[in-house]
Amino acid sequence: MTSNNQLYGNQQNHLLRDWGFMDGVHSEVDNRLLGRVTAVHRGHWELATAAGSFRAVTAGRLGHQQAEVPVTGDWVVWHGMPGHDERLVIDQVLPRRTQITRKAAGTASAQVLVANVDWVWIVTSLNRDWNPARLERYLAMVWESGAKPAVVLSKCDLVDNRDDWIEKTEAVAFGAPIYPISAINDQGLDAAAASLQPGETVALLGSSGVGKSTLTNHLLARDRQETSAVRDLDQRGRHTTTHRELFQLPSGALLIDTPGLRELGLWTGEAAVAEVFAEVEALAGACRFRDCRHGNEPGCAVRAAMETGDLDQRRFDNYGKLQREVQRQEELQTASGRQARKQREKTLHKHIRQVKNR
Numbered sequence: 057m058t059s060n061n062q063l064y065g066n067q068q069n070h071l072l073r074d075w076g077f078m079d080g081v082h083s084e085v086d087n088r089l090l091g092r093v094t095a096v097h098r099g100h101w102e103l104a105t106a107a108g109s110f111r112a113v114t115a116g117r118l119g120h121q122q123a124e125v126p127v128t129g130d131w132v133v134w135h136g137m138p139g140h141d142e143r144l145v146i147d148q149v150l151p152r153r154t155q156i157t158r159k160a161a162g163t164a165s166a167q168v169l170v171a172n173v174d175w176v177w178i179v180t181s182l183n184r185d186w187n188p189a190r191l192e193r194y195l196a197m198v199w200e201s202g203a204k205p206a207v208v209l210s211k212c213d214l215v216d217n218r219d220d221w222i223e224k225t226e227a228v229a230f231g232a233p234i235y236p237i238s239a240i241n242d243q244g245l246d247a248a249a250a251s252l253q254p255g256e257t258v259a260l261l262g263s264s265g266v267g268k269s270t271l272t273n274h275l276l277a278r279d280r281q282e283t284s285a286v287r288d289l290d291q292r293g294r295h296t297t298t299h300r301e302l303f304q305l306p307s308g309a310l311l312i313d314t315p316g317l318r319e320l321g322l323w324t325g326e327a328a329v330a331e332v333f334a335e336v337e338a339l340a341g342a343c344r345f346r347d348c349r350h351g352n353e354p355g356c357a358v359r360a361a362m363e364t365g366d367l368d369q370r371r372f373d374n375y376g377k378l379q380r381e382v383q384r385q386e387e388l389q390t391a392s393g394r395q396a397r398k399q400r401e402k403t404l405h406k407h408i409r410q411v412k413n414r
């Protein structure tokens with residue numbers, strides 16, 4: 057016999073599944089008290105629950121700890137009376153499967169942009185926005201998040217040599233799927249959309265103006281996110297996406313549009329940087345000395361590859377740059393890290409003294 061409670065539970069599971077809920081993942085929490093953050097506004101959150109979508113605020117103590125502030129895509133536990141209370145109250149943010157973190161602009165703290173996404177589509181338009189170093193930076197950020205990266209080459213209608221751009225992108229982002237698209241010619245949109253499974257969440261990341269909201273509109277097949285051609289223009293006459301919002305796509309996948317990012321400081325992720333530059337890592341493994349700095353050491357495979365042109369000098373330089381950046385961040389974040397830095401500086405100074413005394 058099926059009890060009313062069970063029926064109720066099944067129906068709720070179904071509604072939450074439309075927002076990406078996966079059975080077994082949050083089984084310890086009563087589904088009736090579970091919700092997903094679909095948008096973050098100043099001072100309140102938009103929450104999708106099994107009873108519908110409602111505004112919510114956070115319980116007082118939540119707001120004080122940066123790490124616990126709900127972001128778009130978060131699964132949360134809430135209380136309140138949907139439809140009766142003006143706002144529900146978010147009590148707890150559930151552990152995140154994935155989270156995209158950057159070093160917050162102008163500060164020394166981390167900012168979580170979105171949570172629980174399966175894919176990140178790094179959107180770059182052809183051809184002015186395309187920048188290999190920036191792509192590498194995005195890729196490191198995504199690998200570090202736990203989500204999988206793909207590259208969307210937007211505005212393909214603006215170039216005639218589309219295949220050249222794909223090839224150039226492949227050389228920087230190997231391993232990541234590449235989707236060339238044009239919203240104007242309606243090219244590549246179906247292929248990109250078809251790559252997502254129902255229940256999967258994708259977040260769009262990229263600079264302002266690359267066409268994220270336009271892509272969102274096309275995938276939604278309705279004008280939810282306004283684009284610059286339409287209205288909601290800022291003083292400079294441009295549209296700006298001002299918050300991160302989670303949408304249900306007709307296919308059953310979920311999509312988060314985000315505002316253009318200007319600053320893209322890495323927070324953590326030495327392993328992620330290594331992942332992005334796998335070929336440099338592999339070469340470094342073939343150097344004669346294990347601790348080769350790829351400077352003047354004999355038997356340096358990295359330098360040899362640059363001399364033959366097999367390895368791009370630009371790529372090697374950016375690899376070093378990103379590696380130093382995350383090392384610095386990770387060291388700053390731990391007390392033992394501070395000691396490690398001191399130790400390295402000491403060794404460096406010793407080295408300098410030795411060189412001087414030669």
Ligand SMILES: Nc1nc2c(ncn2[C@@H]2O[C@H](COP(=O)(O)OP(=O)(O)OP(=O)(O)O)[C@@H](O)[C@H]2O)c(=O)[nH]1
Nearest residue numbers: 211238239240264265266267268269270283297316
């Ligand atoms: N030629 C061409 N233009 C496009 C295409 N997609 C978008 N655009 C134009 O690019 C401009 C910016 O598009 P948006 O979708 O607002 O860009 P966005 O990435 O959402 O920008 P932010 O919200 O500021 O982050 C608009 O004028 C669009 O009409 C495309 O496929 N081809």
Ligand SMILES: [Zn+2]
Nearest residue numbers: 343348350356
């Ligand atoms: Zn070397």
